[in-house]
Amino acid sequence: MYRVVDTHAHLSDLEDLRTALERARGAGVCAIIAVSANLKTGLRTLEIAEEYPGYVYPAVGLHPTEIGPDYHEDLMFVEARAGDCVAVGEVGLDFWRRRGEPSKGEEERRRQVYVYTKQLEIAKRRGKPVLVHSRGAWALAHHLAVSMDISKAIFHWFTGPLRVLRAVLDSGYLVSATPAVEYSRAHREAVREVPLEQLVLETDCPVAYRGTPSEPADVVRTLRGVAELKGVSEGEVAEVTTRNAREFFDLP
Numbered sequence: 001m002y003r004v005v006d007t008h009a010h011l012s013d014l015e016d017l018r019t020a021l022e023r024a025r026g027a028g029v030c031a032i033i034a035v036s037a038n039l040k041t042g043l044r045t046l047e048i049a050e051e052y053p054g055y056v057y058p059a060v061g062l063h064p065t066e067i068g069p070d071y072h073e074d075l076m077f078v079e080a081r082a083g084d085c086v087a088v089g090e091v092g093l094d095f096w097r098r099r100g101e102p103s104k105g106e107e108e109r110r111r112q113v114y115v116y117t118k119q120l121e122i123a124k125r126r127g128k129p130v131l132v133h134s135r136g137a138w139a140l141a142h143h144l145a146v147s148m149d150i151s152k153a154i155f156h157w158f159t160g161p162l163r164v165l166r167a168v169l170d171s172g173y174l175v176s177a178t179p180a181v182e183y184s185r186a187h188r189e190a191v192r193e194v195p196l197e198q199l200v201l202e203t204d205c206p207v208a209y210r211g212t213p214s215e216p217a218d219v220v221r222t223l224r225g226v227a228e229l230k231g232v233s234e235g236e237v238a239e240v241t242t243r244n245a246r247e248f249f250d251l252p
């Protein structure tokens with residue numbers, strides 16, 4: 001059993017949190033970064049972190065697909081509580097066109113950019129790292145982080161073009177791998193390219209992989225998938241990625 005960190009878990013969305021966290025401890029998960037997507041999940045995430053001190057570390061943020069009419073309230077919440085968190089997230093841009101949906105209109109894109117930029121400012125003011133969702137808008141999400149002079153960011157579950165990935169890595173940012181490393185061509189290509197020193201592990205739970213909802217214990221699947229893909233031992237991947245996560249989030 002290896003000591004691993006799940007650096008991106010939506011714990012507020014898990015059905016049976018207590019049991020899931022027991023299984024996580026049993027699987028060697030030594031810390032969890034609990035991200036959130038809006039005000040409601042943010043409040044719950046802060047509660048969960050208080051219930052599991054020294055194990056669950058919170059992050060607050062307004063996710064690009066969660067921007068509603070009252071988004072100013074969500075932003076005020078992020079501003080007020082970012083100081084109590086290890087990071088600002090999950091934030092970013094999502095221009096991905098899902099099957100059967102129209103492509104994102106100009107107004108929606110502009111609003112996403114505004115909300116993301118505001119949260120980059122908050123992170124900067126509070127001295128917090130940023131957890132970035134960049135699906136379908138990889139280059140712009142990276143460009144905005146760099147132009148806002150953000151020094152610490154994780155580009156979560158990267159599936160974008162390799163040239164953008166290389167720019168992300170050149171900026172000194174980290175990239176996270178999910179259990180999709182087992183089968184997603186785009187994600188496998190990205191993870192293969194990321195040096196271990198810039199990689200961290202996650203689950204994005206409760207996202208379902210191949211039909212099964214995930215939980216933090218599944219970060220072990222990510223570990224196994226990364227080790228296999230890179231041809232390195234699981235022990236080495238665990239050691240380096242856990243060290244990366246501890247340094248990045250400044251964990252005790």
Ligand SMILES: [Zn+2]
Nearest residue numbers: 008010090204
């Ligand atoms: Zn997420």
